Amino acid sequence: MCGIAGLIHRGKSSNVGNELQAMLQALKHRGPDSTGYALYADNNGENFIMRFKVGENVGEGSSSINEDESVYDKRKELVDDMLKNLGAKVLKEEKLTPYSYRYEMKYDDDLMNFSKKIESIESVEILSIGKSLELIKDLGDAQAVLDRYDLGKVTGTHAIGHARMATESGVDIKSAHPFWGYPFSDVSVVHNGQLTNYWNNRRVLENKGMRFMSECDSELIAVYLAEKMRNGATLEEGMKDSLSGLDGVFTYFVATKDSLGMAKDTMAAKPLVLYESDDLVAMGSEEIAIRSILPHEIDTYDPFDGEVKVWQI
């Protein structure tokens, strides 16, 4: 089933961490396995934020294999060595859990090459790279993940999130949403639905040099859009193209540094409720997600089949 939520403040910042938490908590019944946040935070915009994991959360009903925590430290050391070799300068590092880190760093070269090298280390996955994107995903509900990663104080302009019910792949962080739009900085995707031409598309995209980290069908959307943008398409063009390029049922959100978009498949099989005003757009799988941050009476609607919308901050 899965629940997705997103919001964008136009022309101002807000406490998007708490707002998205409230929206995702209201959708907990749609996906209790894992929760993910892609927050576009008020960072200084000069340095890259890289969030990565060196192992899986093996508790909370995880389908991952248990590992000794000492291997996490070894992998982290390998990442540090690789960063040095790549010429990246780490300005600040934070260990958030035994398996996940947040690095603030300076790096000026090609992100695709950078990501390939970092992810060549066993079990290391970059969750996101961006100058404002903070992508956090872990097992547990929205409140648990917010508390674990101290997201309540994050302010920013926009955010998308996901409450996952695992259907197509395991209960683990690598299959959790949002997915980073590798190798583009500040691109993230969340999806509700099933894609039926996953393997066909994956084979084609892998031949073009794109990378898949999981076997979750939703990751295809991020990779699909990233490949389109790599070839010069705008976000909106890529999203419109995806309506025919992706087969199955889906409603997905995609966010970039300064925009937020939604697309709904041509069967309109997956739910989405949308609230739009001059200074705020909020949307979610169910109205209760929007009501959790806007309790007063508002006008909302369901976008129609095959609809694509993009908003700027």
Added chain:
Amino acid sequence: MANIKSNENKTKAQSMGLHTEVLTGKTQQKFFNPDEAENFYYWGTYDVDFNKRIDLDVNDLDCKEANKKIDELMSQGYGTIVIKNPQGKHSLGVGILNKLNLIFEGSLGYFGVGSIDGPTVRINGRVGWSCAENMMAGKVVIEKNAGSCFGAAVRGGDLICKGSVGARTGIDQKGGTIIVGGDAGAFTGFMMQRGRIIILGNVGINLGDSMYDGTIYVGGKIGSFGSDAIESPMTKSDIDWIKRKLKVAEIGENFDISKMTKVVAGKKLWNYDALEPTEKKGAI
């Protein structure tokens, strides 16, 4: 298909024309029997007084508690209940089987006022997916928009949305009337079997796809016809009927009904009219 034999000893129900045959074999179908007094007792129904009015704030109640409270109030004879702060909660106002004026001051989530039989409902907000699913009788008016599967499997009554509705409106509809003041999404009237749908605005693709029977009237543009849905000429009785229904719905006062498109089943896929009565039962 079940075996069918004629029933020589007619019951009172059969003499009333309610059914003329009994099913044997593995089919376990029980017919309504007016000889049994308990069949005239409708569980969960109350005699209510429309002039007895009360407000109910459901902000701090979950849907089960809210529905239980509505039931309690009806048992106390309240005939007009105003629900405050529904806040998009799911499954509010379901299963009401008696006459009642039910007013929601706000929006509902999924499955709002489902399986109702009799009440008059006004929702001064929006409704989520599957509003009034399986409604038997009554009238439901939504002031704003509605989600997908609006009026799924409706069997009777009037279901009115003054705004726009999502996809698959009237899916599996078996009777009654669905009226939409705005636009409707894809697959409107999908697999509908009986009843009528009136859309004053535009509709999406695959209108009336795989419909068995029933009629859809569209005032705006049609994205595309679904398989086995065909256009049929509007008659004077269609126009008179729509005019009356729009008056009941309090919308489309100056709408030019004569320019609407009437869509019916081509009956190439499914043709109930060509079936014998016993075959119809087997098909259902």
